[in-house]
Amino acid sequence: MKHPPLAATLLWAVLVLTAPPCLALASDRDQPMLIEADRAELDDVRGVSIYRGKVKVTQGSMVLAGDTITVYSKGSDVTRVVVEGSPATYRQRPDGQDEDVFAKARHMEYTRDPDKVVLVGDAEVTQAGDVLRSDRIVYDITHDKVEAGGTESGQRVRITLQPKPKPRPEPEPADGAPGPAP
DSSP states (O other): OOOHHHHHHHHHHHHHHHSTTTOBOGGGGGSOEEEEOSEEEEETTTTEEEEEEEEEEEETTEEEEEEEEEEEEETTEEEEEEEEEEEEEEEEOBTTOSSOEEEEEEEEEEETTTTEEEEEEEEEEEETTEEEEEEEEEEETTTTEEEEOOSSTTOOOEEEOOOOOOOOOOOOOOTTSOOOOO
């Protein structure tokens, strides 16, 4: 049984699946990965790994969870990762940020050629109070482009953007102290 390549492939896939929209903590890649599932099927010949039953993948600040995670690969290259759940969820801390990015959908899919992340079914991406909701969200990694919209008429895209904090006024100088330079 030669399973380490698929585990390493899953690691790479999960990082690629989750990092592009928000550049994850660089240190996450150096952390051990823990995969928990009720069952695992690893088929190196077909290039398919299937993890079923309360699947949870944790690495550093990244947590990916779903009912089923399927990884497709050719050789050592991941071609596609599919996460199914009710909902499937993802959480990770981006570099230089104080708050995690959180995503959820019934179906999450990463494809390598073209590089895309697709969230379908009550899709939602949240960070620092900003929220993008739609039935379908597609992130084109190569072109850094997001498309959102429902697959049926009447479904609407909803975006909530929090106001940016106002800069704090400079404190008044104490008596006799010089003020800010002009």
